[in-house]
Amino acid sequence: xxxxxxxxRPRYWIWVSFLITMILIGxxxxxxxxxxxxxxxxxxxxxVSWGFHVGQLTFFVGVAASAVLVVLPYYFxxxxxxxxxxxxxxxxxxxxxxxxxxxxxxxxxxxxxVWNVILHPTPHSIIFWDMVVLITYLSxxxxxxxxxxxxxxxxxxxxxxxxxxxxxxxxxxxSIHTVTAFLYAGLPGRPHWMTALQAAHFLATAFAAxxxxxxxxxxxxxxxxxFDPGQQAIxxxxxxxxxxxxxxxxxxxxxFFTAFYSQIPDHMVALKYLYVGYxxxxxxxxxxxxxxxxxxxxxxxxxxxxxxxxxxxKLIGAVCIFFSIWMDKGFAFVVSGFIPNPFDKVTEAWIALxxxxxxxGVWSVGALVITVLYKIAITVKEKAVFDKYGQKQVVD
Amino acid sequence: MITRREFLKISAFxxxxxxxxxxxxxxxxxxxxxxxxxDIKALKAKRWAMVIDTRKFKTQEDFDxxxxxxxxxxxxxxxxxxxxxxxxxxxxxxxxxxxGTAEQYISKEVKERKFLLLCNHCDxxxxxxxxxxxxTFKREDGITMQDxxxxxxxxxxxxGCPYGARxxxxxxPRDYIKEFNNEYPxxxxxxxxxxxxxxxxxxxxxLPYCVEASEGKIIFGDLFDSNSEIRxxxxxxxxxxxxxxLGTQPMVFYII
Amino acid sequence: MYDGWKIILGLVVFVIIVTLPFTMSVGKxxxxxxxSLDTPEIQKMEKKQCIESKQYMRESHIKxxxxxxxxxxxxxKRVYIASDGKQYEVSLQKTCMKCHxxxxxxxxECHNYVSVKPYCxxxxxxxxxxxxx
Numbered sequence: 114x115x116x117x118x119x120x121x122r123p124r125y126w127i128w129v130s131f132l133i134t135m136i137l138i139g140x141x142x143x144x145x146x147x148x149x150x151x152x153x154x155x156x157x158x159x160x161v162s163w164g165f166h167v168g169q170l171t172f173f174v175g176v177a178a179s180a181v182l183v184v185l186p187y188y189f190x191x192x193x194x195x196x197x198x199x200x201x202x203x204x205x206x207x208x209x210x211x212x213x214x215x216x217x218x219x220x221x222x223x224x225x226x227v228w229n230v231i232l233h234p235t236p237h238s239i240i241f242w243d244m245v246v247l248i249t250y251l252s253x254x255x256x257x258x259x260x261x262x263x264x265x266x267x268x269x270x271x272x273x274x275x276x277x278x279x280x281x282x283x284x285x286x287x288s289i290h291t292v293t294a295f296l297y298a299g300l301p302g303r304p305h306w307m308t309a310l311q312a313a314h315f316l317a318t319a320f321a322a323x324x325x326x327x328x329x330x331x332x333x334x335x336x337x338x339x340f341d342p343g344q345q346a347i348x349x350x351x352x353x354x355x356x357x358x359x360x361x362x363x364x365x366x367x368x369f370f371t372a373f374y375s376q377i378p379d380h381m382v383a384l385k386y387l388y389v390g391y392x393x394x395x396x397x398x399x400x401x402x403x404x405x406x407x408x409x410x411x412x413x414x415x416x417x418x419x420x421x422x423x424x425x426x427k428l429i430g431a432v433c434i435f436f437s438i439w440m441d442k443g444f445a446f447v448v449s450g451f452i453p454n455p456f457d458k459v460t461e462a463w464i465a466l467x468x469x470x471x472x473x474g475v476w477s478v479g480a481l482v483i484t485v486l487y488k489i490a491i492t493v494k495e496k497a498v499f500d501k502y503g504q505k506q507v508v509d
Numbered sequence: 510m511i512t513r514r515e516f517l518k519i520s521a522f523x524x525x526x527x528x529x530x531x532x533x534x535x536x537x538x539x540x541x542x543x544x545x546x547x548d549i550k551a552l553k554a555k556r557w558a559m560v561i562d563t564r565k566f567k568t569q570e571d572f573d574x575x576x577x578x579x580x581x582x583x584x585x586x587x588x589x590x591x592x593x594x595x596x597x598x599x600x601x602x603x604x605x606x607x608x609g610t611a612e613q614y615i616s617k618e619v620k621e622r623k624f625l626l627l628c629n630h631c632d633x634x635x636x637x638x639x640x641x642x643x644x645t646f647k648r649e650d651g652i653t654m655q656d657x658x659x660x661x662x663x664x665x666x667x668x669g670c671p672y673g674a675r676x677x678x679x680x681x682p683r684d685y686i687k688e689f690n691n692e693y694p695x696x697x698x699x700x701x702x703x704x705x706x707x708x709x710x711x712x713x714x715x716l717p718y719c720v721e722a723s724e725g726k727i728i729f730g731d732l733f734d735s736n737s738e739i740r741x742x743x744x745x746x747x748x749x750x751x752x753x754x755l756g757t758q759p760m761v762f763y764i765i
Numbered sequence: 766m767y768d769g770w771k772i773i774l775g776l777v778v779f780v781i782i783v784t785l786p787f788t789m790s791v792g793k794x795x796x797x798x799x800x801s802l803d804t805p806e807i808q809k810m811e812k813k814q815c816i817e818s819k820q821y822m823r824e825s826h827i828k829x830x831x832x833x834x835x836x837x838x839x840x841x842k843r844v845y846i847a848s849d850g851k852q853y854e855v856s857l858q859k860t861c862m863k864c865h866x867x868x869x870x871x872x873x874e875c876h877n878y879v880s881v882k883p884y885c886x887x888x889x890x891x892x893x894x895x896x897x898x
Contacts (some may be wrong), residue, residue: 222662222699302671
């Protein structure tokens with residue numbers, strides 16, 4: 114099936130070349146860090162040792178996990194509306210897990226020693242488990258998506274042996290994001306991160322941002338190809354995103370209550386820093402204001418059914434939600450965890466240009482993989498005949 | 510006739526088998542030499558701990574001498590920018606060493622006093638818990654060791670440490686070392702380093718540099734030995750530790 | 766053959782790349798690496814003997830050093846008892862390089878020849894002959 118990715122119109126090749134160029138730029142920037150040092154190439158410091166890249170890990174693990182939202186209803190509850198986009202969701206997960214894994218890889222000061230994680234397996238470290246669950250999830254989604262698509266191409270039902278793997282992937286999705294939350298939620302000196310709500314909150318944000326991205330991608334696919342993921346499916350995704358977004362905002366409220374009713378300084382400081390500034394440090398206030406504004410714009414659009422169903426506003430809403438959560442989880446959440454530092458002082462952090470270009474390279478790797486997989490999937494599906502439910506007709 | 514698909518599958522499997530074989534051969538090679546043992550001179554303890562008598566430090570020189578005694582032989586780079594500096598032992602005032610402990614109302618003298626800070630060698634160290642490669646680990650004698658050979662530079666330990674004791678090499682360290690000690694390595698770009706309670710000296714029967722240079726202001730000994738000097742000092746003075754509420758059991762005590 | 770010229774072109778490129786290490790060295794004279802043992806420290810020794818046999822050191826010095834780094838940093842074991850019972854301190858800088866104080870003519874001689882770049886020297890300080898990088 115891979116050969117299907119080798120035949121495309123000029124615009125396909127322009128896009129692929131663009132991504133490869135970005136990957137190369139990112140690679141050069143990444144190499145640069147190992148010559149001049151992270152002091153020059155990143156916004157990190159002694160006090161804020163994690164930043165943009167770890168944020169990308171956190172955010173994209175979430176997007177990857179959200180594939181479960183189309184896979185679970187379709188395969189487990191036989192919800193046929195998601196029949197056409199199940200594979201789209203699975204392949205999105207593959208690309209996003211890759212982005213997540215590469216985002217951890219690029220923060221390493223000694224990348225050539227990365228095999229130490231396997232040579233010296235350390236079960237009490239959450240990074241070890243993160244590696245285990247991410248590699249497993251990547252393989253599962255690639256396996257399930259590929260096998261089902263292959264069957265579809267041959268106009269045959271999916272083989273029976275794939276079922277257990279599908280169920281495994283369904284169970285695995287929430288667990289990858291739980292493990293990501295555990296990276297943060299178990300550190301004694303970081304009160305902003307240390308909340309039992311963390312995993313649940315991560316899942317809520319993931320289930321808002323993931324479907325939003327799927328909506329955007331589905332609409333692009335519909336526009337540029339003959340394959341239609343289905344209006345009903347897109348509407349359903351928007352509904353899911355609405356509920357998840359509300360839960361996310363509710364959880365933010367819960368964090369505020371616990372911090373400000375208990376009046377424990379360490380728990381209040383990071384929230385103050387994010388939303389109003391703390392002791393004159395206001396580096397994240399505008400950033401968070403934009404994120405909050407986007408979240409409420411998205412909420413307003415998605416909460417009214419006519420706006421949610423009209424494709425123009427739906428697209429705007431999805432973009433708002435996606436970027437709102439990306440700004441929060443993909444950066445602000447990470448750096449604010451280091452406020453205050455262990456000496457009750459404030460050290461702020463920002464994104465360096467070099468760091469951003471490395472991240473852009475990483476996104477491009479994910480985007481390239483998603484592009485190739487989608488190209489294959491779309492080509493297969495364009496040829497397929499759909500019945501009125503969106504389920505492919507299979508002759509047993 | 511095999512298809513292209515099958516051919517690819519078979520060759521992928523074969524190369525995996527080849528890799529496995531390479532590991533097998535590695536394991537079969539025999540070792541030369543009789544054994545590697547501990548130095549008989551090595552200092553022994555069940556749990557190394559340190560008491561810093563902050564009353565005895567009078568001048569800036571008292572601190573500088575100790576910091577220099579540590580940083581110089583350990584080839585610690587001198588980076589001026591506080592964002593990227595590397596420090597194994599340093600000073601901080603009361604308010605920032607012990608935040609949240611009624612700093613507004615204490616005596617002016619204590620308020621202005623400086624405190625030596627270093628890795629606390631926590632008995633229940635969060636950094637060793639989070640390290641994915643055991644580059645930082647607990648030795649049997651309680652030292653929180655840092656294996657700079659193995660560190661992959663993920664910086665998780667820096668997020669895990671509640672005491673800001675860990676340093677990442679954000680800059681090529683050799684560019685910032687004026688005079689090298691040829692008996693000790695430097696570090697390289699992209700690894701984490703910190704105080705190791707002078708494990709290299711303890712293993713050879715010597716006290717840590719800071720203890721030696723302090724001339725009695727720092728007491729070092731076995732916390733689990735009820736007859737040790739450090740236990741005597743602890744039982745006779747009022748001591749505090751940094752952030753005990755986190756349950757990390759810091760092994761550095763301060764006499765106020 | 767379908768797309769035959771493409772396949773043949775690909776094969777030709779493949780063969781050229783694979784044989785590059787051989788074709789590149791055509792015409793170059795073979796110089797055998799000769800690690801030098803001529804240092805003041807070794808000259809002073811009565812019996813010019815490394816901690817283990819020459820053969821073993823030649824074949825397995827990197828394995829020995831690899832085990833040493835773990836023994837010293839991870840287990841606190843810093844005394845090596847050699848096959849002949851003699852004791853040595855487990856230290857690259859203080860034991861090995863004390864005698865072999867000519868890194869450039871000893872270590873680098875072979876390492877350059879076989880084009881390996883051990884990262885020991887990223888951290889460990891080489892003896893002061895040529896000075897530090």
